[in-house]
Amino acid sequence: MNxxxxxxxLAVARRGxxxxxxxxxxxxxxxxxxxxxxxxxxxxxxxxxxxxxxxVVDTTEPGRAVLAIAERVLQDVENLKQVGREFRxxxxxxxxxxxxxxxxxxxLPRVVSAFKQRYPKVRLTxxxxxxxxxxxxxxxxxxxxxxxxxxxxxYPKLLALAGYQWxxxxxxxxRHPLLxxxxxxxxxxxxxxxxxxxPAFAGRSHIDEAFRAQGLAPDIVLxxxxxxxxxxxxxxxxxxxxxxxxxxxxxxxRALRAIExxxxxxxxxxxxxxxxxxxxxxxxxxxxELFSPLLTRAVVDAALKGKGSSYEL
Numbered sequence: 401m402n403x404x405x406x407x408x409x410l411a412v413a414r415r416g417x418x419x420x421x422x423x424x425x426x427x428x429x430x431x432x433x434x435x436x437x438x439x440x441x442x443x444x445x446x447x448x449x450x451x452x453x454x455x456v457v458d459t460t461e462p463g464r465a466v467l468a469i470a471e472r473v474l475q476d477v478e479n480l481k482q483v484g485r486e487f488r489x490x491x492x493x494x495x496x497x498x499x500x501x502x503x504x505x506x507x508l509p510r511v512v513s514a515f516k517q518r519y520p521k522v523r524l525t526x527x528x529x530x531x532x533x534x535x536x537x538x539x540x541x542x543x544x545x546x547x548x549x550x551x552x553x554x555y556p557k558l559l560a561l562a563g564y565q566w567x568x569x570x571x572x573x574x575r576h577p578l579l580x581x582x583x584x585x586x587x588x589x590x591x592x593x594x595x596x597x598x599p600a601f602a603g604r605s606h607i608d609e610a611f612r613a614q615g616l617a618p619d620i621v622l623x624x625x626x627x628x629x630x631x632x633x634x635x636x637x638x639x640x641x642x643x644x645x646x647x648x649x650x651x652x653x654r655a656l657r658a659i660e661x662x663x664x665x666x667x668x669x670x671x672x673x674x675x676x677x678x679x680x681x682x683x684x685x686x687x688x689e690l691f692s693p694l695l696t697r698a699v700v701d702a703a704l705k706g707k708g709s710s711y712e713l
Contacts, residue, residue, distance in 0.1 A: 607619030
């Protein structure tokens with residue numbers, strides 16, 4: 401038995417039992433993966449995978465137990481490496497942040513700038529995707545930290561910490577009739593075509609639920625993952641926009657006006673997530689605290705010792 405066999409097995413499981421996809425991820429051959437998993441099964445004396453012809457269709461009951469142990473073993477091996485890296489050079493290394501476009505564009509520039517000043521030898525990488533993709537990146541060890549508003553608290557293998565709260569606003573072109581209203585209502589918004597976020601992003605679920613609760617069917621003419629795309633199409637006259645208030649910049653968005661809409665859609669919480677059981681480098685703790693000053697190392701460590709998948713300050 402060796403670590404390579406365990407890595408191959410986990411890769412197959414994470415790829416939905418698709419051997420070809422796992423082989424591509426690992427830059428190896430499908431027959432090579434199959435051979436190593438067969439050798440592991442021979443040594444254990446049990447079948448780990450259920451095969452139908454040349455296809456893998458399921459995992460066996462002992463296979464599920466093996467997968468759980470393999471994941472812990474490989475996590476501990478990575479933690480041992482992290483200990484070595486931390487004591488060898490605590491100010492150097494790599495840190496990968498998985499986040500959405502809105503967070504990368506509007507919330508993280510200040511954090512990244514301060515972090516790079518403090519840790520110039522750390523190679524910082526930002527990976528973008530949908531919230532479920534970000535969560536999977538951290539679960540798979542492809543990223544160290546995920547930052548998003550949606551989904552992160554739904555993954556038991558992650559600890560999702562409350563980072564900061566924000567609200568939505570409505571954006572409209574100059575001289576739009578909504579700008580004359582003292583306080584907009586959902587009924588007013590529903591009379592206009594709307595451009596807003598894709599259902600997986602930036603509190604879209606709260607937007608949909610607010611309209612649904614009032615028995616309204618808004619005319620969503622365009623959904624996007626990017627606040628800047630939404631604002632662009634509002635400028636072109638496609639409709640009014642509903643975006644995160646932090647994504648509106650008076651200096652840059654001169655052709656638009658913002659209308660406060662927190663009373664319509666409630667308060668959102670952006671979370672920062674790490675994988676349970678992972679050993680965090682000192683500079684990872686520093687990044688988290690720069691993102692949310694209340695999330696000190698002591699607070700993060702205390703939360704990691706808990707059992708829940710999310711943590712409220």
